[in-house]
Amino acid sequence: MKHTISCFLTILTLTAISHFSFAQRQYGGFYTQEKIQNLKNNCIKYDWAKDLKNTVINNAKSFVDKSDDELWSLVPGQNTPRCIDVTLDRIAKGPKVLGCLKCGLDVLKFGNYPYNPEFVDKPWKLTCPSCKSIFPSNDFGKFYASAIDERGQFDASKGDKSLLFNTEHPDPSDPLHKYGVDDGYGFIDQKGRAHRFIGYYVWKKWDYISKGLADLAEAYLYTGDKIYARKAAIILDRIADVYPEMDWKPYADRGWYHSDGGRNMGKIHGSIWETQIITSFADSYDKIISGTVDNIELYSFLKKQSEKYKIGAKGTRALMLQNVDDGLLRTAYKAVLSTQIRGNQGMHQLTLATCAIALDSQPESNLWIDWIFATDGGNIPGLMISTFDRDGTSNEGAPGYALIWGRLVSQIAERLEGYPAYKKHNIIKEFPQFNTTFLAAYRMAALGIAVPNMGDSGATGTVSNGADPKFITKGYVFTKDPEFAKAAYIANKNSADKLGRNIFAKDPDEISKEIQNVAERLGPRKDGGYLMSGFGLALLENGSGNNGVAIANNYGRTIMHAHPDLMNFDLFAFGKWLAPDHGYPEFATNIPSNRDWTGSTVSHNLVFVNEKPQKEIWGGQTRLFKQLKGFGVFEIDGQKAYPETKTYQRTMFLVDAESGENNSYVIDIFKVEGGMDHLYSFHGPPGELSNSGLNLTAQKAGTYAGENIEKGIAANGFPQGYSFFYNVQRDQSPPPAFIIDWKTETGYRGTTADDNLHLRMHALSKVNDVALADGDPPQNKPGNPKKLGYVLMHRKGEDLNSTFISVFEPYKQNPFIKSIKRIDNGDESQIALLIEHTNGSIDHILYNPEYEKLMKLPNNVSMTGNIGFLRTKNNQPTKAILVNGSTLSYGELNLKSEGRITGKIVKMNKNPSGSGWVLVDQILPENGSLNGEQLIISTKGERDATYTIKSVKREGKYTKIDCGPITFAMGLKNKQSEDPKDPYSNYIYEFEEGAAFSIATHTEWSTNK
């Protein structure tokens, strides 16, 4: 008998111990003993760490000075209403927004969230930033205190109603006695509309609590002083009391507003912002866990509260940890699964990872993390192939938005890296294609200094390099790829200072030292443009930095935050964007200035077809990309943007001007076949326009839409955007060639009067009529010009076949082009330009879409091929380039080449995990000559199946072309795999085995060698 009992006891003890061993964990899952010790050592060793420690202590001051009671009472419960707009209503009739109760819509100019409550000095009050009136008019604090229930939570129905009056008008017969009074559910005005001062205040209060908690938790890490841990734990324990019941839905159902993506789901906040506040709570919890050991004052306080209110048993560390684990972390886990916590992709996955690691309890934590990777869960692997491209951007079209996903996923990767207990997945190792995200912004910058303003990003002509050296450094830490170190160094203004500094590491500046060494060895940024065929950006460059010239053509997504501007281009020269996109719209809403103008096709440098904007699509297709020294050319097919056309294609050249000024010129050949109306729209930099060749008559009034159509009105019976062109002048029978000159206005993005900076456009197209007009970019962005000067070249007729040919010449002081002539036979199938420089050089530009057909020009020039360039001086050749051709000859000069490489894809790597290689049915040179060139694969799919070649290796009668750590998979079929033997039969690929491919070749010759 005795034996049995002891056995039973042993089991009990064992259970108790194993339960204890996780509930009573000593440290957080992420902030381990080692990390915290390193941090403390670093704070002794380094002055910068000491400074940081002082800042952290300072930040926590206001919260650590609050009494335990005050902190505990700070946390509102489910019945304390909350919302993010005082009047915005999803149900009420009438205007959506009313603004301030006193000054109305005036308050809107202070932004979307104009009120900033002062929680200490003006509790429960909102001050209007516009008229300075303060609401609510009642003493809500008193009412709140009167309405606390037995669980310590606010319940308006229990409050003392006699307190609900305007304190400045206490007399009940005063007509203002009830004016501006809010019981938590808003002041209801005469029209029955609610003004929810308290709702808005409580939303902000939750963020105030979250910030205060985070400050306390940081201060505990740095100081080890348990007072910070106690204060933080009091808040966390209280949040855990109320969190299971928190539900945003009842407020959403009333028509109130929050970040729920219109789904009425959420808990404290709408489901989107819920991800952030819970991530922050869980992170704070992880930080303070070691500070809750032997924290006697903490447990006696919690015990006291549990005696005062019906909130369950409290008073030990085990009970506290159990409460926060259950009430906060496990509740959050369930809420992620039920989508009450659900943000943009990456957000809720990060929340769950942070919660799982803070819980640090096996096998539970790892099962949660598994969910992040599960197809029916967080689906990181699926997203990695379906919404992520080989340039590290997501399915958004504007640079800023397109980079968000990469940033979020890198945070998940970082969290998981800091939690070695989870071994099943490693984002960085499993998806090598992900790592390009760290370089995406850096690579988008033309000449390394200017990210083109595409879609909803930047402002008109803003020059920003976009690259964040700290983020690139993360990529280096993950991969140790020297190219990342070099990029981080360059992005950090050629310095490794503080890069990768990690206060939790034994040597916090180890990474910075590594980067310094690697970057010094690798040298500066390589000159020359490149193709980002995943994102959809073709960059050609000549020269470097502010002395260089670049063209950027965006042919990627025109969905999401993009504009319908496929193949729009901008020209960067002398440190300025000279054909600037409007940038971020005036308001990113569906109003004419955005829908018809900034966010539509005709405000861009494009051909507007059939008086309709482009269709929104995933992107265009590369037909050719070649960047050589001093010469670059690309051809992009954008036909899908105008499905009614047969051809919608742009070919652009960037050619070194050789004038000793680091200058270049641009040739634009825009081919459109099909349709009845083609309008080539182009605008230069802001400033005065002059022209030569046109005979203009000013339109008396109105806009391009008509004499009696006012500026800026929504399209109605006329094409979208036409009402935004004003000051219209027309030439009804323009000559086949004319010149427009823009003189950049002083003040435009730093342009000075001395700059005397111009852009000339040499138009070489036969059109029906030409108009010059002004158009305004968004007027509410700092530094935006008042207006831009547009040229509109128009063709009209049945089944049009147009080739718009233009040459763009940026210059300072004096132009360098003397004359331009077309010397082809004029039938548009072959194009030849003769460009005479002021220094006597003559350039021949040859463009022949029918590669095999001989192109024979006057003055002895002939070519069989696609692209030819010949420069002569005094009738002697000085430079010649042949792209995709067999011969280019001029007198004695006879350039020969093998012509374009073509063949078929025999086999492709179908593995979705980042290794892009194909076998082709051709024997290709292994000498490295194809490295860096584009492998262009034919596809019927929506994505551009063009890949940069990393290496070429012969394999029997085939050649293996490796395109680096990318994947060809772009999505999953809906149906499950039909062939169980083929693990990849369920994937959709960017192209198919058997597809045709091509690689452009070139030959160069020059006397300068």
Ligand SMILES: [Zn+2]
């Ligand atoms: Zn006001």
Ligand SMILES: [Zn+2]
């Ligand atoms: Zn745009």
